[in-house]
Amino acid sequence: MNSNNRLSILVVDDNPVNVKMLETCLAKEGYRVITALDGPSAREIVLREHPDLILLDIQMPEENGFDVIRSLKSKAATASIPVLFITGVSEIKAKLEGFELGAVDYITKPFETQEVIARVGLHLKLSIATNSLITSQAEKLKQITEAQVSLLTTPDQHPNANFGVHYIALQEAGGDFYEVLPITEEIYGYFIADFSGHDISTSYLTTSVKALLKQNCSPIYHPLESMKMINDVLVEILPAGKYLTANYVLLNRRKNQVTIISAGHPPVCYVPVDGAPELIELKGDVIGIFKDVLFGSKVIKVQKGDRLFLYTDGIIESLGQKIVWTEGAEKILTSCDAVRNVPIRQAPEAIFHHIRKGESPLEDDIVIVGFEI
């Protein structure tokens, strides 16, 4: 739609009489009509003008209508423009092929101008309604993302947890999240998880998991029991195929120990104050699929100044660079070591920049949580 709110229609036909006729009829209805007499011109015009609808003749010399629609549907910028084919009455195969390629309707030649106007109007209304729905949904997802961020626990809320976090929700209703749980004054739980899939249900489920953490992570339960109870509830409520990977680390300052529970998540990085960083590799089932689960578990004695870092796979996985977390985890070790002198609150962000170094654009959400004993 242009600045005058006039809907624009591109008419593509190698016959100038048909073009002129359609142009005249549609212009009388108030549409802005753009015309092209061949496929290459049509493709160029579509990219430049982005019309609201295209009337496309199939049978054109050299580049036919199928070639044109194939090209348009392969580009994100033009894929959603509704295309109506203009075909001969006997071309049934052509009509079917047109639908398969993404045409929304066809008009049979010789065409009745009133039918053309009616079909054009109908498909413009459908297109506007669809676009409006998409815009509305995108806005809602954006609000959910904002709500998710506003619900995140911040270091200022629990200064004694002595943690820092770097959180980037790349996608609306992202699947990565974390929680820091003050269990007593000297016992804190640090939880990080990644839901399979990114959709609107994920954001609601994130809230559910946070509530479950608050209910089940208490001093009377061993962290393994807490995770098991949360798993049992999630098995009941998660949609089929939905699950989450997670790490849960319980810090007990009085005992100077951490208990690490792993549920199919990338390994926690342990950075002793006086030693080399280490990845705590634990095998464990994911959460939310089976009732009978086995989570990885390990207890480590710690001392003041030791650090642990939890993260989601987005920081090291990169489809573009074909790096998977098993390979990229090495980067975590190097980066956690490199930021030893950075205050813990800033350390997760420093790790992020150390690993990424302005590389390729992010492909997934990212969460890095670090805490210091």
Add this chain to the structure above:
Amino acid sequence: MDLKQMGENLGLEPVEFADIVTLFVTTAESDIEKIRKGVLHKDALSVSEAAHSLKGSSGNLGFLQMSDVALTAEKKASENNLTGFEDMTRILTDHLNEIKTLLKQV
């Protein structure tokens, strides 16, 4: 044929329809010439393409007899049969001349 009525059937003013018919006369002459040349050079593909073009434009404007003849020409050419085209081009030319005469009266 009543050009004014035909234009009204398409929702067009007489002047608008006359403009389109004027353009049609030019393209139809070109299509008929392509059919003639194609038959002469035994180029069935170009005959079929020109007949297809003529069939569509004449049919869309309401010149249905021309469109029927063009349809027959297209079908025959697509079957690589270029017989009987002398008569068909003559009929097409006669129809076109009639349209030209009517156009002058608008």
